[in-house]
Amino acid sequence: MAARRSKKSKVQMKEIAAQMAETSAEEAAEVVEYVKDQQFYEELLEFTVSLANKLQACGAETYRVEDTITRVIHAYGVKKTDAFVIPSCIMASLEPEDGPVVTKIRRLKSGETMLDGIEKYSALCRRICAEKPDIPILRRWLRETEASVCHYGSFIYYLSAFLIGFGFGIFFGGAMLEAAASGICGVATGASLRFMGKLNANAFFTSFVCSFILAFLANALTAVGLCKNADIATIGALMILVPGFLFTNSLRDVIYGDTMSGINRLVQVLIIAVALVFGTSAAVSLARQIFPAISTGLLPIDHPLWIQCAAGLIGTLGFGLMFNMHGRGIPFALLGSIISWVVCSLLMRAGLAEPTGYLIAAAASSFYAEVMARLRKFPATSYLLCALVPLIPGAGIYYTMDYIRTGMTAEAYARGMATASIAGAMAIGVLLISTAFRMWGVWKKNKKK
Numbered sequence: 001m002a003a004r005r006s007k008k009s010k011v012q013m014k015e016i017a018a019q020m021a022e023t024s025a026e027e028a029a030e031v032v033e034y035v036k037d038q039q040f041y042e043e044l045l046e047f048t049v050s051l052a053n054k055l056q057a058c059g060a061e062t063y064r065v066e067d068t069i070t071r072v073i074h075a076y077g078v079k080k081t082d083a084f085v086i087p088s089c090i091m092a093s094l095e096p097e098d099g100p101v102v103t104k105i106r107r108l109k110s111g112e113t114m115l116d117g118i119e120k121y122s123a124l125c126r127r128i129c130a131e132k133p134d135i136p137i138l139r140r141w142l143r144e145t146e147a148s149v150c151h152y153g154s155f156i157y158y159l160s161a162f163l164i165g166f167g168f169g170i171f172f173g174g175a176m177l178e179a180a181a182s183g184i185c186g187v188a189t190g191a192s193l194r195f196m197g198k199l200n201a202n203a204f205f206t207s208f209v210c211s212f213i214l215a216f217l218a219n220a221l222t223a224v225g226l227c228k229n230a231d232i233a234t235i236g237a238l239m240i241l242v243p244g245f246l247f248t249n250s251l252r253d254v255i256y257g258d259t260m261s262g263i264n265r266l267v268q269v270l271i272i273a274v275a276l277v278f279g280t281s282a283a284v285s286l287a288r289q290i291f292p293a294i295s296t297g298l299l300p301i302d303h304p305l306w307i308q309c310a311a312g313l314i315g316t317l318g319f320g321l322m323f324n325m326h327g328r329g330i331p332f333a334l335l336g337s338i339i340s341w342v343v344c345s346l347l348m349r350a351g352l353a354e355p356t357g358y359l360i361a362a363a364a365s366s367f368y369a370e371v372m373a374r375l376r377k378f379p380a381t382s383y384l385l386c387a388l389v390p391l392i393p394g395a396g397i398y399y400t401m402d403y404i405r406t407g408m409t410a411e412a413y414a415r416g417m418a419t420a421s422i423a424g425a426m427a428i429g430v431l432l433i434s435t436a437f438r439m440w441g442v443w444k445k446n447k448k449k
Contacts (some may be wrong), residue, residue, distance in 0.1 A: 103124030161190030167315030173300020182236030211279030336387030
């Protein structure tokens with residue numbers, strides 16, 4: 001009897017040991033699977049932040065960078081994700097259903113506007129969301145996309161600087177002499193920007209030096225008879241430095257709800273504006289002392305609308321080349337500049353106030369950009385940027401600075417407020433249309449669900 005009990009207990013012990021072994025194996029497998037999942041989430045978030053950082057370095061909007069992070073992570077089945085982006089930093093996190101929160105932070109030290117990069121990285125985001133490949137393939141795609149982003153060489157860069165100065169020299173009321181002088185000043189400004197960039201100079205010092213060089217050169221060219229109106233020559237080249245896009249984007253960020261990003265950009269705008277005031281004022285004062293015979297107060301020429309459109313097109317092409325815009329979409333992007341200025345000019349000639357005319361023209365530009373983006377499957381940024389170029393109040397900014405230089409405080413305040421209202425109206429016009437298209441997109445997505 002005792003032997004049977006002993007034998008039975010041994011059998012039970014073996015069964016218990018076998019169950020424990022099976023349980024340990026299952027737990028070990030679960031631990032291995034958990035570790036793999038956590039590693040996957042870490043790598044997925046690291047890749048997504050890297051992609052967003054590439055977009056941010058190319059000058060993409062805040063909402064586009066945040067939306068890229070959210071879309072990619074959602075495509076892989078993780079619904080709880082957060083992204084916070086300001087111009088110099090990205091913070092992103094994801095929370096799996098059965099794991100801890102994973103967080104990544106990436107800082108951006110410097111960047112430039114690269115329209116081709118924005119288009120290609122945005123296309124990569126759409127491809128990832130459609131195919132959802134493994135992490136090694138994602139990394140290979142990112143390397144291939146980075147290598148495919150096109151950069152123009154030095155010749156095109158300086159040609160673009162000349163075209164900006166030349167085109168806007170005519171656009172703001174100059175003759176061929178002023179346009180040529182403005183183009184020369186534009187080349188000098190482009191060279192100064194490149195040189196200061198190699199020295200990693202800050203935005204304030206860079207803007208001060210570049211604006212000083214171009215304003216002094218414009219006055220010197222006028223003194224030797226190569227130009228009659230130094231103001232027009234300065235305004236045309238100054239368009240390269242005017243933070244018009246930055247100011248408009250800052251207002252858009254604030255209105256969209258990206259307050260921190262908007263305030264950050266607005267501070268940059270103020271820093272650059274102050275530098276431009278000091279730089280141009282110092283250059284003009286010095287030039288007027290060295291060349292006292294320079295004529296001042298000359299009125300700009302009132303060119304016909306078709307000449308203004310052609311000049312604006314030339315200047316916009318310069319911006320497109322400087323911002324590395326490539327592909328067959330260039331003519332469509334340039335067409336937006338004509339549309340925006342024709343709408344604005346006709347409205348103001350009809351008697352509308354400047355801010356109202358600019359608001360409607362910016363709304364028309366935004367509508368055109370959104371439609372073209374959907375027809376050609378590219379981001380609206382390239383089309384919108386080119387369409388808004390003729391609307392940038394470069395002359396208003398220059399004359400505001402000139403009034404400050406001469407101590408005409410009341411005139412400077414009035415001109416400055418008018419210029420700020422135009423920029424604000426442009427931001428609101430763009431916001432209304434882009435928000436309407438985004439809401440329409442959400443409605444379509446919900447309808448499909």
